[in-house]
Amino acid sequence: MYGLRTPPPPLIRGPNGLDTAHEGWKRVEYMKYFVMGDEDTVLGFGMVGVEGKTVYNAEAARTVFDEALQNEEIGIIIITERTANSIRELIQRFIFTKSFPLIVEIPDRSGHAPGWVGIREMVNRAIGIKL
Numbered sequence: 001m002y003g004l005r006t007p008p009p010p011l012i013r014g015p016n017g018l019d020t021a022h023e024g025w026k027r028v029e030y031m032k033y034f035v036m037g038d039e040d041t042v043l044g045f046g047m048v049g050v051e052g053k054t055v056y057n058a059e060a061a062r063t064v065f066d067e068a069l070q071n072e073e074i075g076i077i078i079i080t081e082r083t084a085n086s087i088r089e090l091i092q093r094f095i096f097t098k099s100f101p102l103i104v105e106i107p108d109r110s111g112h113a114p115g116w117v118g119i120r121e122m123v124n125r126a127i128g129i130k131l
Contacts, residue, residue, distance in 0.1 A: 031075025031101070034068045036061065037083045040109045045078065052078075058086040065090060069101070076102045081113040 035045040035052030042052040055061040061083050068077050084091055084105045095103060107113070124130050 032071075032073045033076045033078060034071070034074045035078040036064050036068065037078075037080030037106075038108050041080050041106070050078070055083055061087045062090060069094070074101050076104060078104050078106060080108040081105050082108055085113055 033045070033050045035042055035050050036055055037052075039054045042054045045052055053064045053067075055064050065077070065079075065087060068074050079091075084103075091103060
């Protein structure tokens, strides 16, 4: 939109107190991250400002997952693999029927969950050549 040589239009103080580049300018709202999983993962993400909840069993994971889905401000749900495995059917149902928010599975502090297959291994199996 604006190159290095083209300066943006001057900002104008709008009636709502926000700086606006023109009359049709709208305030951009950013989506939030939300993390759920073991205590160490939630604490680590919390240190960089990501909200989250610690879950200890499948019932708690279902409740927290449903709460996160209800919050329209959340754009990405980060969930540990072990927690995701405890509610796999719920996550699969969501992933294949909805497109938002994005669900990202990460390993917890003890590493990947048993049976985890990495992207490199998937590609090797698909093309039949070891990379």
